Amino acid sequence: MNAVLKIVLQRLALGLLTLLIVSIVIFTAVNMLPGDFAEAILGQGATPEAVEAIRRDLGLNQHPVVRYFQWLAGTLQGDLGNSFAQANFASFVGDSSGVRTTVAQQIAPRFANTMFLAGVTAAIAVPFAVTLGILAALYRNSVFDRVANVSTLTSISSPEFFLAYILILFLAVLNPILPSLSNIYEGMDFSERLQKTLLPALTLTLVVTAHMMRMTRAAIINLLASPYIEMARLKGIKPMRVIVRHALPNALAPIINVIALNLAYLITGVVVVEVVFVYPGIGQLFVDSVKIRDIPVVQACCLIFAAAYILLNLTADILSIASNPRLRNPK
Amino acid sequence: MSTFLWVLLAVIVLLAGGWVMRFAGQKATGNKPVFRDMPLAVAFGYVLGAALLVFGAWYYFQPVESEQGTPIAGVIFFRWGLHLFAVFAVAAWLFRLAGRTIGTDATRKLFRKMPLTASFGLLIILIYAILAIFAPLLAPHGQEQVFAQANIVPGGNPALGGNPDFPLGTDQIGRDILSRLIYGAQNTVGIAFATTVLAFFLGGSLGFLAATLRGWMDQILSRAVDVLMAIPSLIFSLLLITVASAWVSGFGLTVAMVVIIAVIDSTRVFRLSRAVGMNIVVMDYIEAAKLRGEGMRYLIFREILPNAMAPLLAEFGLRFCFVFLTISALSFLGLGIQPPLADWGTMVKDLSALINYASFAPLAASVPLLAAGAIALLTVAVNFVVDWMLNRSSGLKD
Numbered sequence: 244m245n246a247v248l249k250i251v252l253q254r255l256a257l258g259l260l261t262l263l264i265v266s267i268v269i270f271t272a273v274n275m276l277p278g279d280f281a282e283a284i285l286g287q288g289a290t291p292e293a294v295e296a297i298r299r300d301l302g303l304n305q306h307p308v309v310r311y312f313q314w315l316a317g318t319l320q321g322d323l324g325n326s327f328a329q330a331n332f333a334s335f336v337g338d339s340s341g342v343r344t345t346v347a348q349q350i351a352p353r354f355a356n357t358m359f360l361a362g363v364t365a366a367i368a369v370p371f372a373v374t375l376g377i378l379a380a381l382y383r384n385s386v387f388d389r390v391a392n393v394s395t396l397t398s399i400s401s402p403e404f405f406l407a408y409i410l411i412l413f414l415a416v417l418n419p420i421l422p423s424l425s426n427i428y429e430g431m432d433f434s435e436r437l438q439k440t441l442l443p444a445l446t447l448t449l450v451v452t453a454h455m456m457r458m459t460r461a462a463i464i465n466l467l468a469s470p471y472i473e474m475a476r477l478k479g480i481k482p483m484r485v486i487v488r489h490a491l492p493n494a495l496a497p498i499i500n501v502i503a504l505n506l507a508y509l510i511t512g513v514v515v516v517e518v519v520f521v522y523p524g525i526g527q528l529f530v531d532s533v534k535i536r537d538i539p540v541v542q543a544c545c546l547i548f549a550a551a552y553i554l555l556n557l558t559a560d561i562l563s564i565a566s567n568p569r570l571r572n573p574k
Numbered sequence: 575m576s577t578f579l580w581v582l583l584a585v586i587v588l589l590a591g592g593w594v595m596r597f598a599g600q601k602a603t604g605n606k607p608v609f610r611d612m613p614l615a616v617a618f619g620y621v622l623g624a625a626l627l628v629f630g631a632w633y634y635f636q637p638v639e640s641e642q643g644t645p646i647a648g649v650i651f652f653r654w655g656l657h658l659f660a661v662f663a664v665a666a667w668l669f670r671l672a673g674r675t676i677g678t679d680a681t682r683k684l685f686r687k688m689p690l691t692a693s694f695g696l697l698i699i700l701i702y703a704i705l706a707i708f709a710p711l712l713a714p715h716g717q718e719q720v721f722a723q724a725n726i727v728p729g730g731n732p733a734l735g736g737n738p739d740f741p742l743g744t745d746q747i748g749r750d751i752l753s754r755l756i757y758g759a760q761n762t763v764g765i766a767f768a769t770t771v772l773a774f775f776l777g778g779s780l781g782f783l784a785a786t787l788r789g790w791m792d793q794i795l796s797r798a799v800d801v802l803m804a805i806p807s808l809i810f811s812l813l814l815i816t817v818a819s820a821w822v823s824g825f826g827l828t829v830a831m832v833v834i835i836a837v838i839d840s841t842r843v844f845r846l847s848r849a850v851g852m853n854i855v856v857m858d859y860i861e862a863a864k865l866r867g868e869g870m871r872y873l874i875f876r877e878i879l880p881n882a883m884a885p886l887l888a889e890f891g892l893r894f895c896f897v898f899l900t901i902s903a904l905s906f907l908g909l910g911i912q913p914p915l916a917d918w919g920t921m922v923k924d925l926s927a928l929i930n931y932a933s934f935a936p937l938a939a940s941v942p943l944l945a946a947g948a949i950a951l952l953t954v955a956v957n958f959v960v961d962w963m964l965n966r967s968s969g970l971k972d
Contacts, residue, residue, distance in 0.1 A: 261804045268801060275817055387619060393691065396961065400895060400953035402902050404922055405946035408929055412939065416932045417648050420577070511808040515903050530907050533816045541816055548809045
């Protein structure tokens with residue numbers, strides 16, 4: 244157990260370091276922008292004194308390195324700064340108890356929505372993909388396998404919005420089963436919320452299932468040539484049992500890995516899908532903020548996406564180490 | 575909830591059907607092994623497939639119009655889909671047949687063992703290349719040409735509000751949609767191709783450099799790539815495009831996007847070419863070349879590159895798909911290829927509202943899907959070809 248713990252701790256430290264460096268990269272990229280927060284909220288006709296006052300107030304006149312550490316410290320405490328879009332001059336010069344919209348306030352509900360969408364997607368996609376992968380491995384080279392192969396290749400290759408509009412066409416317009424717009428609001432009861440989330444979740448399922456299924460199939464088929472599978476087959480065990488009891492446990496590491504990687508991929512896919520369905524998640528907020536150049540929000544969203552991505556990749560790493568019996572039980 | 579019950583009922587009926595079929599088969603064939611050893615799940619699969627085929631055939635021959643004269647869109651879309659599938663299948667088959675009889679010995683041999691999916695892929699790539707190169711000759715109108723009549727219905731039937739001059743209608747500001755679709759091949763595919771080439775040039779040469787030089791150069795490049803790969807690529811490119819949009823706009827932003835995506839994607843190419851290069855630099859012929867006193871450029875381009883061609887070519891196909899999809903997604907979000915250049919992602923976004931009219935105007939609703947489908951078709955085609963190439967080079971059969 245000791246060796247595993249050591250490797251896991253190493254990976255964790257490495258992940259934290261990566262996150263730190265990524266935050267530096269994001270901060271540097273954003274600070275390459277001309278102008279700053281003060282000029283942005285005051286507009287073009289601002290007097291130099293007013294700009295200077297706000298800069299002093301927010302500490303923008305300090306050295307970038309100092310500001311980076313202030314931003315980092317704030318982020319760690321959950322303070323992501325103020326949004327440009329919601330900010331106005333009055334809220335900065337007047338009393339500080341005024342109506343400042345912080346980035347954290349804007350992001351928090353949307354982050355919860357996105358997590359809900361990702362959760363629903365994972366709950367549908369993971370069992371579906373693994374079952375399909377096992378079936379494809381069981382009936383390999385049959386008609387079923389070929390159809391599954393071609394259709395998953397097609398769904399991998401299609402852009403997310405194509406799948407989304409096809410689903411809208413068939414499930415919302417021609418047969419009005421599900422709503423095509425996901426207007427989620429607070430205080431919605433669970434079943435209604437689930438119904439409105441289902442169409443974007445199905446789209447994302449189509450996007451991620453293909454890869455997971457192909458990897459599951461490949462991982463199992465890789466093992467089928469090994470002697471112990473041959474032995475199990477010669478004992479007369481049924482093919483399904485050979486795969487589920489004998490092949491699957493040893494194929495688990497690559498399968499878990501690819502599941503985690505695909506959940507990480509969801510993070511990128513979620514942006515486009517949220518825009519198509521007008522789903523009030525963090526991806527939509529990100530795109531809107533990019534369009535109006537709301538820098539603090541862009542910066543914060545980017546950091547959250549990167550953190551989630553790194554975290555999921557890290558989880559994949561750790562789980563595949565933990566599921567390797569040779570590492571778990573050293574000689 | 576009732577949908578769920580219907581599905582459950584269908585599964586039970588199909589299971590019973592499967593059992594009956596297996597039983598009948600055992601009796602009729604005198605317990606042949608095919609039926610004797612058939613698990614119930616397999617019987618279920620056969621019955622399900624047969625049921626789907628029967629349902630498809632029945633649905634295909636449904637009337638396309640109700641008694642009141644309104645179109646039944648579901649049937650129409652089903653017919654279109656089936657026709658499209660049949661046309662593609664026949665075209666791919668004919669293309670393979672042509673490839674087997676025309677051309678040199680080498681190409682004929684290539685076509686002889688080609689699966690239908692691969693010949694379909696090659697055919698589609700060929701068609702797109704022709705469209706992209708000859709777009710100005712093929713398109714009836716210019717891509718930026720604005721006509722007085724906006725929002726003309728597709729179909730070209732004046733009785734229904736169409737215009738024969740614009741077979742697919744015009745968009746919300748009066749540009750011909752067919753011309754923009756054709757120009758889209760030039761812009762979207764061309765820009766994606768240029769981006770991929772740039773990414774390969776950057777990533778490939780740096781990767782080989784890292785593999786040949788090793789030492790601190792390799793360390794710095796690899797760690798930098800690690801960091802860049804830790805940020806999801808679409809998110810990072812959106813961030814950088816925000817930054818770039820403060821400096822440039824319009825066509826300049828398109829160029830900035832090309833550079834940004836090329837740099838982000840070159841990290842993946844770097845990984846692969848470094849790994850492939852590592853395996854090659856330990857070969858004897860590289861040692862010999864070094865002893866001959868060849869320079870770094872000769873080593874990379876004349877010794878390593880030709881030997882790394884096969885994996886890089888397959889990677890080029892996959893990378894192209896990825897870049898193409900990223901650029902389309904960015905354009906769809908309104909942050910990629912900038913107007914007035916015609917491009918498929920932007921067209922889908924602009925025309926997407928038409929899908930809501932699908933139940934009474936199927937033709938109009940198919941226009942945004944046509945643009946999105948054009949993107950999907952090319953990536954599917956490239957993937958089919960790459961799949962075939964990888965299978966051929968690795969000799970995998972299972």
